Amino acid sequence: MGQSQRLFFPTRQLDRLREQRAALETAKADPSPDAKSPPTTAIAQAGGKEVIARCPERIKRKNIVFIASECHYDDFWWKMMFVAPGYSAAGGGGIPQRIDGGVAAGATPLVSLGLRWAELTTVAYVDQQYTRPEKLPIERLRDHFKHQIVVIKKTEDIFAVMNDLPEQEENGCQVKVKLQDVAFFSHGLPSNITLNYENYPHIELTNYNYRRIKADAFVPDGRIYSYACRTGTYASSESFNNSADAEADKSLAQKLANYLNISVYAFMVRSHYRPVLRDPADSTAIAAALKSKRKGHELEILSLSAEHEALPHPGLGNGFWGLYGNSGEGTKGFALWRKQGARAMPVGHDTPTGLPQDLREYKPAGAP
Amino acid sequence: MTAIRRNGRILIGLFGLTLVLLGLWLLLGRKGERMKCIQVAKADIRSDLASLQALAAPQTRQPRRSVTLHIDLDASMAEDGILAIQSSYQERPLSLGPYSSEITVSIDAASIPADGYDIWRFTLFRPEKGEVCLWPSDEGFPFWREAKRLRIRLLQERQRLDEARVRTYVVEPE
Numbered sequence: 001m002g003q004s005q006r007l008f009f010p011t012r013q014l015d016r017l018r019e020q021r022a023a024l025e026t027a028k029a030d031p032s033p034d035a036k037s038p039p040t041t042a043i044a045q046a047g048g049k050e051v052i053a054r055c056p057e058r059i060k061r062k063n064i065v066f067i068a069s070e071c072h073y074d075d076f077w078w079k080m081m082f083v084a085p086g087y088s089a090a091g092g093g094g095i096p097q098r099i100d101g102g103v104a105a106g107a108t109p110l111v112s113l114g115l116r117w118a119e120l121t122t123v124a125y126v127d128q129q130y131t132r133p134e135k136l137p138i139e140r141l142r143d144h145f146k147h148q149i150v151v152i153k154k155t156e157d158i159f160a161v162m163n164d165l166p167e168q169e170e171n172g173c174q175v176k177v178k179l180q181d182v183a184f185f186s187h188g189l190p191s192n193i194t195l196n197y198e199n200y201p202h203i204e205l206t207n208y209n210y211r212r213i214k215a216d217a218f219v220p221d222g223r224i225y226s227y228a229c230r231t232g233t234y235a236s237s238e239s240f241n242n243s244a245d246a247e248a249d250k251s252l253a254q255k256l257a258n259y260l261n262i263s264v265y266a267f268m269v270r271s272h273y274r275p276v277l278r279d280p281a282d283s284t285a286i287a288a289a290l291k292s293k294r295k296g297h298e299l300e301i302l303s304l305s306a307e308h309e310a311l312p313h314p315g316l317g318n319g320f321w322g323l324y325g326n327s328g329e330g331t332k333g334f335a336l337w338r339k340q341g342a343r344a345m346p347v348g349h350d351t352p353t354g355l356p357q358d359l360r361e362y363k364p365a366g367a368p
Numbered sequence: 369m370t371a372i373r374r375n376g377r378i379l380i381g382l383f384g385l386t387l388v389l390l391g392l393w394l395l396l397g398r399k400g401e402r403m404k405c406i407q408v409a410k411a412d413i414r415s416d417l418a419s420l421q422a423l424a425a426p427q428t429r430q431p432r433r434s435v436t437l438h439i440d441l442d443a444s445m446a447e448d449g450i451l452a453i454q455s456s457y458q459e460r461p462l463s464l465g466p467y468s469s470e471i472t473v474s475i476d477a478a479s480i481p482a483d484g485y486d487i488w489r490f491t492l493f494r495p496e497k498g499e500v501c502l503w504p505s506d507e508g509f510p511f512w513r514e515a516k517r518l519r520i521r522l523l524q525e526r527q528r529l530d531e532a533r534v535r536t537y538v539v540e541p542e
Contacts, residue, residue: 071404072534189456189487189506198534200406200491200500201416208459229506235481236456236508247481270532318401 055173061118061180061219064161065090066152067125067138068186068195068228075317076290076310076331077283080134080338081273082185083125085227087137088341089115089183090123091145115181115225124150124161126195126203133301133311134335152195155203159212178219185346188228188271190236191252207234207252215259222262225359226253227346231266232360240354243268253362264362270349276342278308291330298333307343310334401526403536405501413495420452423460433484433512434474438542440521441467441492445501449492455480455511456487467492475512484513490522490537503536517542 067086070079091114115121123141141147150161165177184205187197196203226232232254234247246268248254253266274280289304302310310331317332319325326332348357441449446467453463453473457480462473480486485508492501503522511518519540527535 073531190508192456198404198502198504200408200502201412202489202491206456206459235483236485236487237481237483237510238507245483250481 053172058170058173058175059219060120060168060175060177061116062120062122062165062177063090063115063118063180064122064124064182065115066158066161066182066184066186066193066195067123068184068197069126069128069130069199070187071129071199072187072197074129075326076334076336077277078273079130079313079316079335080311081276083130083134083137084277084338085273085342085345086123086125086183086185087141088345089185089225090121090141090147091115092137092141092341115183118180120148120177121145122148122150122161122164124152124157127151127153128196128199131311131313131335134313134337136311137337137341152203154201155205155209156212158195158203158205159209162217163212163214165214165217179217179222180219181223181225183225184228184231186226186228188226188231190230190233191250191255193226193228193231193252205252207250207255210252210256211259213256213260215261218260218262220261222260224253224256224260224262224264224266226264226266227271227359228266229270229349230268230352231264232268232362233352233355238352240352243355246352246355248362251362253360254365257362258365261364263364265359266362267348267357267359268355269357270351271346272349273346275344276346277336277338278343286336287329287331290334294330294334302334307338307340309337309339311337401528403501403503403522403524403526405499407498408500410495410498413493413498413500417450417464417493417495420461420464431477432474433477433480434472435511435515436470436472436517438470438517438519439467440469440519442522442524445492445494448496449494449501452491452493454489454491457481462488477512480512484510486511490520492522505536506533507535509539511539515541 065086067082070082073079073081121141123138125138127135138149142149150157152158152161162179162182165179168175168177184193184195187194191207193205194202195205232248232251234250235245237245240246248268251266253264256262257264278286286304286308289308290302290310293302293304294310299312299314301312304310311334313335314333316335317326319327319332321327348359350357437453439451441451449467450465451463451467452461453471454461455475458475462475463471475486487505487508488511489505490503492503494500519542521538521540523536523538529535
């Protein structure tokens with residue numbers, strides 16, 4: 001038994017080695033256009049006989065959508081301002097339309113058409129001060145679209161998610177996983193994407209920690225979209241004479257572009273989320289609809305119109321006894337949600353003054 | 369009978385006074401929101417403090433800008449608090465230690481923008497109470513300009529300046 005094994009396996013291995021060498025030589029003589037490095041090989045069964053199949057280099061593309069907590073405004077109108085565009089960017093709400101004119105003029109068509117299709121999508125969110133009804137859209141991305149959902153609890157988790165690119169095996173071949181599009185829907189300060197702003201722990205991607213991302217994490221045409229305030233600015237003033245004074249070349253956006261060798265899209269100004277969930281002209285009607293429907297249904301999801309619904313969030317908002325603030329307008333204790341996800345992507349605000357308000361592309365140093 | 373009437377008037381007066389005070393509070397104080405203090409597990413606070421302390425690097429020979437701060441903090445909070453002052457331009461806190469009303473902080477001059485503006489965040493760790501109190505800011509201040517002494521008042525109530533902006537501390541040259 002032992003002897004037959006010793007005789008059998010070396011012969012078989014020799015055959016395999018010969019076949020592998022032949023396959024490699026064939027590949028060398030006739031390289032396919034998409035094979036940038038020597039192909040690996042896989043053993044497959046054909047007609048009852050093992051043959052060596054060539055493994056072309058294949059990369060699975062992965063998108064990541066980061067959704068921050070919202071503890072700054074913390075009221076009916078704004079609570080879901082990050083979830084809605086995150087949900088749409090991950091494909092949840094179909095295709096939000098670009099809005100021309102009004103407050104959303106200048107909205108870029110890039111992400112407003114959704115991220116580019118990818119085989120893998122991860123939605124990473126900060127699970128702080130969201131109620132269960134507010135997390136239902138994220139759960140839908142998992143249940144309906146089979147996206148991976150990751151909860152971000154600390155700064156290191158940002159890097160863990162972005163560096164989670166293990167090679168996969170597919171039909172006996174090794175497949176690399178690389179990032180394609182990464183989008184951040186978050187508060188931000190100059191060169192600081194603050195995913196848990198006005199809350200604790202501080203969860204931040206900054207110009208001093210970004211190097212914890214693997215330098216080769218992205219595909220060559222990879223992109224980062226930051227819809228946080230001022231990712232493309234380094235200086236912290238409120239007014240500038242020109243964009244050069246904002247020292248964009250030292251910004252987080254530029255540093256990410258240089259380090260990862262990709263394009264980064266970011267604002268120099270504050271980002272403005274007002275057009276994301278509602279047409280501001282509809283605000284009065286939305287508040288009136290909630291006020292009329294909430295009595296006796298304080299803990300229920302209330303449909304306000306074909307477009308909007310109110311998600312229960314006890315205590316959310318300010319004011320009391322209906323005297324002022326959210327209580328006065330009848331919106332306290334609920335969060336506004338748009339059933340189709342975002343109606344538009346965030347746009348640039350007019351502060352700090354003296355800076356361009358569009359979502360700008362930061363290319364790697366030396367790129368044309 | 370007279371005593372009952374007198375007591376009744378006093379009660380009505382007290383009730384009226386309460387209503388007036390409530391009205392004044394609603395009118396004048398309604399924009400104030402309590403500062404944010406968050407309950408955090410004591411072990412997590414200790415671990416976070418250890419991580420911040422580990423960032424404390426030896427001083428380099430690079431030119432530095434410095435400023436002396438006079439910090440006003442409510443006495444009840446100051447007792448057992450460890451205060452971290454963090455700049456937007458370095459990971460290491462500018463200062464980390466038991467609260468002291470006067471602190472001098474410095475930064476590598478090359479790391480700050482030419483206009484001397486910075487955005488600071490104050491975090492008070494109270495490990496014994498399992499509480500972390502926050503004074504973040506969205507607006508810059510020229511902390512690193514010529515003024516060598518600044519007075520900083522950490523507010524007990526957040527001031528909402530408009531829909532977007534909230535003030536949690538006030539900075540004044542001394």
